Amino acid sequence: MTERSATLVHELWEEADGLTMVCEAGPGGDEARALLGPAARLAWVFEGHSHFDTMTRYYDRMDWGPYSTDQACDFDQYPIDRIFEQRTALAKEIGNRDVIATSRAARAWQTAAADLGIRLESPFELQHNGTTYWCAALLPDFGGPKGAIIACRHAHDEIFDVASELGFYASGLSPYHYELYERDSFSETLNDWGWFGDPSAAPAWFSGAHGRHGGVG
Numbered sequence: 001m002t003e004r005s006a007t008l009v010h011e012l013w014e015e016a017d018g019l020t021m022v023c024e025a026g027p028g029g030d031e032a033r034a035l036l037g038p039a040a041r042l043a044w045v046f047e048g049h050s051h052f053d054t055m056t057r058y059y060d061r062m063d064w065g066p067y068s069t070d071q072a073c074d075f076d077q078y079p080i081d082r083i084f085e086q087r088t089a090l091a092k093e094i095g096n097r098d099v100i101a102t103s104r105a106a107r108a109w110q111t112a113a114a115d116l117g118i119r120l121e122s123p124f125e126l127q128h129n130g131t132t133y134w135c136a137a138l139l140p141d142f143g144g145p146k147g148a149i150i151a152c153r154h155a156h157d158e159i160f161d162v163a164s165e166l167g168f169y170a171s172g173l174s175p176y177h178y179e180l181y182e183r184d185s186f187s188e189t190l191n192d193w194g195w196f197g198d199p200s201a202a203p204a205w206f207s208g209a210h211g212r213h214g215g216v217g
């Protein structure tokens with residue numbers, strides 16, 4: 001564990017009413033995340049060297065002014081074994097088919113497919129140079145002749161390059177904004193990506209271009 005990586009990863013969650021919560025990323029934050037409402041959104045992922053450092057970053061993000069504490073232990077560095085345990089758990093989630101299949105992104109796009117009446121394959125597997133890359137979903141009628149893949153926070157970083165090489169459209173969607181289904185924003189994105197399926201099968205709500213990106217124009 002290098003000095004640079006001797007940090008604990010945290011998540012900032014925002015509820016529908018604007019209330020926020022910070023918890024550990026990975027299994028260490030499971031109990032806290034279980035208390036979140038169904039409309040809670042992951043707003044930020046960040047790292048901290050100590051409780052004081054973490055809270056200072058949180059306060060800066062929220063523009064609450066300086067964070068202060070009278071607890072000396074809050075300045076202690078997070079234990080290396082705790083950091084190592086978290087990093088090990090997080091590493092196991094990357095590219096994990098089961099994690100990606102049940103991810104918030106996969107669930108959001110499954111909801112979108114049912115509501116918008118579009119085809120979706122979730123999760124979706126890419127094979128490249130003998131390696132399997134899982135993504136949250138494939139939208140076969142959008143983005144290009146082979147469709148658009150939906151990555152997620154748990155996909156390999158190289159998923160976009162791999163998808164592009166294989167001929168799929170891969171947009172760098174922010175996972176923070178597409179883990180909770182909102183009809184207007186999802187349909188707007190799909191209109192921008194364009195319809196590449198059977199022209200007669202385009203859904204009634206679709207107002208984008210056929211066979212290209214950028215909407216009607």
